[in-house]
Amino acid sequence: MMSALLTSNGRSRTQLRGRAWRRGIGTTAIRSVVMVALAGVLVTLWSCAQPLSGSVAAERRASVALNVGGVSAQTIVPEVDTQPTSYRLIGTGPEGDSFDVDTADGSATVTDLTPGTWSVDAVGTNNTGFPVADGTASVSLEAGTQTSAAIAVTVVDGTGTLELSTSWNAEHTVSPSVEAVIRDAEGNETTVSVPVGAGGAASTTLTGVPAGYQRLSLQLLDEGEVIAGAGESVRIVADVTTTADLPFADLNKVGEAVRVAAESFVLAWDPPADASEIELYRVYARPRGEYQWQSVSEVQASDTPTLTVTQSLLAYGTWEFAVTAVDGSAESDRHTSMDDDAMPETGWFLEWTAP
Amino acid sequence: MNSVFSKRARFLRAVARTVAGVVAAVAVIGFAACQLPVDDPGGSLEVNVGSIDTQSLEPDLNMDVDSYVVSGSGPSGSSFERTTSGGVIAVEELTVGAWTIDVVGYNVDGIDVARGSGETDISAGETSQLTVTVRPYEGEGTLSVSVTWPDADVADPSVEAELVASDGTSVSLPFTISEAGQASYERADTAAGYYTLSVQLLDGTTPVAGAAEAARVAAGATTGGTIAFNSVNPPTGDTDITIDPDLDEPLEVSLSGAVADLELGGSMTATAEVSNADGQTVSFTWYLNGAYLDDGDTVTVGQSLEPGTYRLDAIAYTADGNRSGSASHSFSVVE
Numbered sequence: 099m100m101s102a103l104l105t106s107n108g109r110s111r112t113q114l115r116g117r118a119w120r121r122g123i124g125t126t127a128i129r130s131v132v133m134v135a136l137a138g139v140l141v142t143l144w145s146c147a148q149p150l151s152g153s154v155a156a157e158r159r160a161s162v163a164l165n166v167g168g169v170s171a172q173t174i175v176p177e178v179d180t181q182p183t184s185y186r187l188i189g190t191g192p193e194g195d196s197f198d199v200d201t202a203d204g205s206a207t208v209t210d211l212t213p214g215t216w217s218v219d220a221v222g223t224n225n226t227g228f229p230v231a232d233g234t235a236s237v238s239l240e241a242g243t244q245t246s247a248a249i250a251v252t253v254v255d256g257t258g259t260l261e262l263s264t265s266w267n268a269e270h271t272v273s274p275s276v277e278a279v280i281r282d283a284e285g286n287e288t289t290v291s292v293p294v295g296a297g298g299a300a301s302t303t304l305t306g307v308p309a310g311y312q313r314l315s316l317q318l319l320d321e322g323e324v325i326a327g328a329g330e331s332v333r334i335v336a337d338v339t340t341t342a343d344l345p346f347a348d349l350n351k352v353g354e355a356v357r358v359a360a361e362s363f364v365l366a367w368d369p370p371a372d373a374s375e376i377e378l379y380r381v382y383a384r385p386r387g388e389y390q391w392q393s394v395s396e397v398q399a400s401d402t403p404t405l406t407v408t409q410s411l412l413a414y415g416t417w418e419f420a421v422t423a424v425d426g427s428a429e430s431d432r433h434t435s436m437d438d439d440a441m442p443e444t445g446w447f448l449e450w451t452a453p
Numbered sequence: 454m455n456s457v458f459s460k461r462a463r464f465l466r467a468v469a470r471t472v473a474g475v476v477a478a479v480a481v482i483g484f485a486a487c488q489l490p491v492d493d494p495g496g497s498l499e500v501n502v503g504s505i506d507t508q509s510l511e512p513d514l515n516m517d518v519d520s521y522v523v524s525g526s527g528p529s530g531s532s533f534e535r536t537t538s539g540g541v542i543a544v545e546e547l548t549v550g551a552w553t554i555d556v557v558g559y560n561v562d563g564i565d566v567a568r569g570s571g572e573t574d575i576s577a578g579e580t581s582q583l584t585v586t587v588r589p590y591e592g593e594g595t596l597s598v599s600v601t602w603p604d605a606d607v608a609d610p611s612v613e614a615e616l617v618a619s620d621g622t623s624v625s626l627p628f629t630i631s632e633a634g635q636a637s638y639e640r641a642d643t644a645a646g647y648y649t650l651s652v653q654l655l656d657g658t659t660p661v662a663g664a665a666e667a668a669r670v671a672a673g674a675t676t677g678g679t680i681a682f683n684s685v686n687p688p689t690g691d692t693d694i695t696i697d698p699d700l701d702e703p704l705e706v707s708l709s710g711a712v713a714d715l716e717l718g719g720s721m722t723a724t725a726e727v728s729n730a731d732g733q734t735v736s737f738t739w740y741l742n743g744a745y746l747d748d749g750d751t752v753t754v755g756q757s758l759e760p761g762t763y764r765l766d767a768i769a770y771t772a773d774g775n776r777s778g779s780a781s782h783s784f785s786v787v788e
Contacts (some may be wrong), residue, residue: 159586173703173778185696204696210689213608220696231700241659241688251698254774265485272561311701311777314769317743327743330764335705348783350761351744389760389788390715 122339142335174314176340178365179228179414180253182222187249187267191216191239202327219248230335253309256336260304262290264316266346269443271320272354276300280332281313292316297325310338316344320352353445355416359453362408369403375425379406382420382432383412390419391432399423416445509666512594512651512674516566518558521587527552527575549577556585558713565592566671589645591670594609597639598626602654602682604634609657612636616668617649626650645672652680659688673788704769705729706737710751711765711782720755723782725767740766758786 166360185204190199192214199206215238222231234249262278276292278308292300299320312334317327326346334340365381376399382391397405436445523542524534528550535542558567569587593782600612612628628636636662647669654662662682670676704727725737739746739754742763746752753763761785768779 150551172781173706175703180700182698182700187694200695201696207691208694208695210690213659213688213690216692218692220694222696222698231698233696237692237693237694237705239690239692241657241690244691246693246695248695248697251696251700253701254779260784283777299555310775311703311770313738313746315740315743324742324744326762326764327740328621328764328781329740329743329768329772329779330769331703331777333777348762348785350763372720397760416562428631 104136106375121343127380136343141149141243161425168244172330174330174340174342176258176338177331178226178228178230178335178338179226180333180335181224182231182251183225184223186221186223187218188221189216189218189237211239215239218247220251221316222251228338254336256309257306258309258334258336259305259339260314260332260334261301261339261341262292262304263299263341264292264303264318264345265299265343266298266318266326266349267438267443270349270351270438270445271325272319272352272444273321274298274300274323275319277317277319278302279315280304280307280313281309282308294382307334308390308434309334314342316342318346318349320349321339323352325352326350351436351438351445352441353418353444353447355449356446357449357451359451361453363448363450364404364406365419365421366402366404369399369401370423373399376423377426378424379426380429382422383417384420386416386418394419396424413448414452416447416449456764462521472622476541510598510668510678512669512671512676514564514566514671514674515560515562516589516669516671516674517560518567518587519561520559522557522559523554523585524557525552525554532578537629545579547575549575550574554583554585557585558587590672592645593642594645594670594677595639595641595677596643596648596668596670597637597675597677598650598668599635599637599677599679600652600654600682601629601635601679602685605655606685606687607634607661608653610634610636612652613655614638614650616643616651617651618644619647624734628652639677641781642704643670643676644669653681654685656685656688661685661688690753702729704735704771704776706767706769706778706780708765708767708780708782709786713784715755715758715784715786717758717760717786717788718756719786720753721784722751722753723765723767724751725780726750727769730771733773733776735769735771738768738770740768755786760786760788 106367115319184200184202187197187199189208192212195212197208197211199208202357203298209406215236216236218237220233220235221229222356224230230253231251233249233251235247237245237247244330260280264276266274268274274294276294278290278292280288280290290302290304292302294300296334312332313329315327315329318323319325322330326349328344328346330342330344332340332342367379370377378399379397381394381397383394384391394407395405397403418435420434422432433449434440438445440446469765473590477625513697519538520540522534524532525544525547526532528548531548533544533547535544549570553570553572555570556568557565559641560566567587567589569585571583571585573581573583595601596616598614602610612630614626614628615623616626625741626638628638630636647667649665650668651665652663653660662685664676664680664682666680668676707726707728709726710721711722727735736748737750738748739752741754746754752765763784764781765782765784768777769779770777
């Protein structure tokens with residue numbers, strides 16, 4: 099789809115696909131690279147309906163396609179229905195007497211019981227017969243009287259299982275890791291390093307989690323920096339598995355560092371498919387961690403646009419780059435080296451030092 | 454309990470009828486004039502003596518009349534004496550005039566247990582009839598009653614008893630538990646007569662057995678007996694059980710005040726609410742991209758955030774920690 103064009107001091111010119119480039123990061127071969135290509139974001143930009151309109155040109159936002167703005171209540175609960183649909187009442191009384199009755203509405207009258215102290219256990223089961231609530235009450239019965247007893251029924255105590263998983267676009271991360279912190283109501287914390295699998299996924303299964311509500315915070319890190327995260331209330335039910343799947347659609351990418359030790363380097367980028375109206379490209383740069391773009395240079399439109407960057411244009415440092423297409427007074431949005439459709443998709447920035 | 458009392462009432466009525474029927478024996482005496490003068494045909498006397506039914510609680514003195522001695526005292530010192538086992542006796546050739554007739558009943562041991570008297574006028578040539586009511590002697594006797602039951606079957610035993618006289622007056626009898634499975638009552642100054650004795654054995658406050666007996670107290674005698682409850686009705690109780698579910702339903706959390714896009718350097722204040730706290734105190738903890746942010750109902754966020762995407766989560770907990778819930782808001786910080 100697009101190419102990254104790299105040369106070394108203009109003496110050689112190497113065209114690498116994004117993935118090939120990515121494999122070379124951090125190696126001796128990469129250090130010899132002195133020219134960085136901007137990935138073919140322009141293809142996407144140029145496909146816009148109004149790529150060069152004034153309004154587009156005036157838009158200075160580095161917008162990211164996000165699924166944002168949604169507010170949702172999302173307490174994570176197990177799939178099992180925790181509502182009792184029937185109760186079993188088991189009474190144990192004096193002299194080994196007992197009773198065992200079922201009730202659907204949570205009330206029952208039991209007659210002809212031996213006077214004395216009775217212990218009544220209530221077990222609530224859901225629509226599949228799974229026990230979800232229980233309680234016990236002690237009732238002192240007197241002969242010839244009818245005694246009322248209320249049994250406070252709460253969720254079954256015990257431990258359950260938490261299946262925790264997350265996923266993200268693996269192309270947008272360099273060295274991902276996932277950490278989860280589970281905190282109970284008393285504030286006791288358990289930190290879990292969630293194993294990362296292939297294809298941008300991580301999952302783990304935690305057993306022996308106390309029944310109740312746990313605060314789960316999950317963070318996706320890339321090269322040690324948090325790039326996405328979530329906090330959830332998770333309900334654990336005894337002997338039940340609760341599944342918490344928290345995919346991260348949007349990441350605050352860290353990007354790959356491209357290290358260049360040379361007096362100059364060449365930036366290259368792919369023009370859009372229909373570049374007939376483009377007069378020139380403007381190249382911008384900004385120090386990594388800052389927000390203001392500074393214009394580096396303008397490049398006349400061509401089939402293989404490039405810009406050789408020397409210290410007369412830019413000082414040594416750590417830079418992010420962006421490029422726009424210009425037609426008259428209209429200028430497109432910036433496409434940056436950290437965009438999701440950069441090459442590589444992880445995004446990148448340049449660590450430029452003297453040779 | 455109602456059924457027990459109903460049975461008791463029926464029993465008392467039956468006993469009362471029986472007592473009324475045996476209050477007294479009667480002697481019917483037929484008199485005939487003596488043939489003292491030839492022209493004086495004299496009179497005659499017929500005496501009819503009945504029987505007394507055996508009662509459940511009888512005095513140790515045999516009150517069954519085995520024989521009656523009928524004696525008469527008439528004009529001018531005239532008299533007679535007859536012995537009969539009952540029925541009608543006839544005395545002939547009595548002097549005309551007023552006679553006093555005494556009837557004394559003796560048991561088989563020859564002990565007088567009842568007496569009665571009557572007066573009649575004897576006319577010449579006629580047979581007079583006199584009915585004499587013979588009653589037990591008045592006075593006081595001893596009533597001694599014991600109640601027994603299977604000790605193991607009654608956890609908290611007590612005995613309630615009532616003695617009802619034939620005239621309807623009643624008195625409670627204070628039974629004393631003398632040993633395991635037994636209670637007793639005794640009183641030496643009980644007026645002679647017929648009574649209805651009702652007894653109830655209770656376990657706690659519940660009657661578990663009961664009986665009613667007709668009792669006869671005789672002057673100078675002891676009426677005793679034992680009412681044995683060989684089996685008792687186990688007392689029972691009932692219970693109404695109501696389930697009070699407290700199932701720690703998840704809290705329903707909602708957020709307000711949050712925006713979808715936040716300009717770089719700007720901020721927003723989000724507020725969390727719970728709609729189903731049911732009066733419980735709720736606290737909130739805020740997370741930003743999975744990292745703890747703050748506690749409280751509201752949180753202000755954004756001013757120091759770099760451009761990017763963020764997820765703001767509010768996790769609610771009740772004070773007891775038993776209920777929780779969360780809500781999430783995703784937003785972006787844009788340049």
